[in-house]
Amino acid sequence: MHSFFSRFSPGAGTFAILLAVAVPLLASCNKEDGTAKAEQAAADTSVPVEAVAVSRRSISASYTGTATLEPESEAQVAAKISGVLLELMVEEGDQVKAGQVLARLDDENPRLNLAKAQASLRKLENDHRRANEMFERKLLSAEQNDKIRYDLETQRATYELAKLELSYTKITAPISGVISRRLVKVGNFIQVNQALFQIDNFDPLLAVLNVPERELNTLRADQVVHMSVDSIVGQVFDGRIERISPVVDPATGTFRVTCEFHDKSGRLKSGMFGRLKIIYAEHADVPTIPRSALIEEDGETAVFVVIPGSEAVVAGKKPGNEGSVDPATKPKNEKKSEKDKTPIPAWVAKRRVIKVGYGDANHVEVLDGLSEGDRVITLGLSAVRDGTAVQVLEGVQ
Template identity: 45%
Template sequence: MSHQITPAGRRSGLCAAALLITTTLLLSGCGASATGEAKAAETKDGKAAEEAKVEAVPVEVAQASRRAVAASYTGTATLEPRAESQVVAKTSGVALAVLVEEGQQVTAGQPLVRLDPDRARLAVAQSEAQMRKLENNYQRAQKLVGQQMVSASDVDQLRFDLEHARAQYRLATLELSYTTVVAPISGVIASRSIKTGNFVQINTPIFRIVDNSRLEATLNVPERELATLRAGQPVTLVADALPGKSFTGKVDRTAPVVDSGSGTFRVVSSFGDAAIGLQPGMFGRIRIDYDQRTDALVVPRLALLDDGEPAVFRVREGKVARVPVKLGYAEGPWVEIREGLQPGDQVVTAGKVALRDGTAVQVIADPKAKTVAQAAAPAAKAGSTQ
């Protein structure tokens, strides 16, 4: 049985097809619009995240922790020997022998130089002969005075002359001893200004001896430290000439009075046999420890703000807060916090200039942040692949 399509049926079919096409186009337009809005929203969120990321200030932090910290006074001084002597010639003469050299260790009374003794020996012999003559005359006069052959006044005069001759003899003997120059103190020969064959004038310096068995360093300390520094306290010295080494000593003595002109008092530290390598004249940095706390809460000095009262920036939940603190002792790179922080608190040590109270921060080299970043990287890579 055959079916014939009438003109009216043909028109109905065309209308239905046109209606289907229009509906499809409308649906496609709505889907495209929704997709565009979603993409715009994602772009906006990404920009907001980037802006938030840019606003976070990168900083370095350190944790407040407990450790031993000492209260100390520091200063600089030049090392000086405990004793020093300029050796001078007490008589004139030609140096026949120089017995020591620079750098040689000597003891008190050790011969250093022998001068020509001939003139001094002749003077001793002459004074001795005069003394012997007067001794004989005095002895004869004592025998004759009993026989009333010599007056008592003559005997007294002879006795006075004999005492004078004996003094002259002792003086000549002393001058003879001066021809051998000896060390007045024990120490090391620091300098020598004489050679064999030189003529030496009386009172001419010829050697310099320093006693380096104990070195001393003198600090001029402000009077406010008068109650804290006292004899016996431990001292640490670092010399510029010996990098990497430190030497220990003690406070030997303190001046009992304060200089009214400078407002300081003298504190003398001594360094004994343990200070091997130190030499007189070296420049040293000295630290005197006068108290110590074994369990103090400390932070790096770099964490302190320099804009007024002592304070630090504490980091919590990605933001900083300005926290006033009460300081205690300071030692090296550490400073004690008496009030304001707790153990484990994070404080900003680098990047403080750009911070204000409440600023968002990103901690550099924070292990937790690094772990989160490493975990987020694969997820972001997988999302971009899809």
């Protein structure tokens, strides 16, 4: 039995071989575990941010403002004589033409006055004809003949006035447009100059902007204007600048820009609140970044660019070393342990001053300071400083 176990027991040489194999494996495991822990430590101390890449797009320079729509022309239809309203021929919302009859007043009294004036006129015409015959025969003095002639002219004017007053019993539209308000009812007694209707001409509709003086040289007549209104969601109406006031109001420092819109669909109405955008210049296919990436401080425009952590080390600024002991002051014989070494993060934020051009509500044009492919931080800027280790999440352009 002893001889059997002695035959199969490992000797000193076998133990040496096993030891030689196990030690490197153990060291390798420790090294891999240390690397994983270092990477995990770097990730734990990184600031999560969102970043997007510089992209090319068309971008325009524009002025935006708000205004209330108003008609190009409007009129209040008023009565020129008094009387009872007998008939209404239009209602609110009806389209009318200039000269169209809108309502009718009681015309009995004006008609009688016209008949009376006409009878008096005929009598004086006969008197004047006989007076002329007598004057030619020298049976009537010139003074008497002139008096009859003057009376005839006065009566002719009275007749024309009576005829005009009779025509006023028909209320007509002074302009073409839409009946926006009816102010009376059938049977009402109408006084002279009392308003009966409001007519608005909605073609075109005007939007008047009060624009700051600094935009005086950028806006001009016939530039395209885009407008949206709160009550018509998802539709943009196109118009143009109809005229620009040549003077600046010294009290407000603004000038008036009148924009006009022709809406064939009839959906735009007077009094609507419009949001206007006037594009006065455009650059096509230029590098742009989201406006949320911009940092305005110390009179400069800057962004935080995301770069690999290894590039930051090569540049001489190792992230996470702020506040550590200067290596020159440490004893030369002191060695760093693996746990004392600062891990290198995958990504680092680098502040970069840039120059911007045109911009809209969401993006700005980059003239200098960035290249295509650079990624700028758009979310999490408040927690980032130059050299901060970051964990990058892809943002939305």
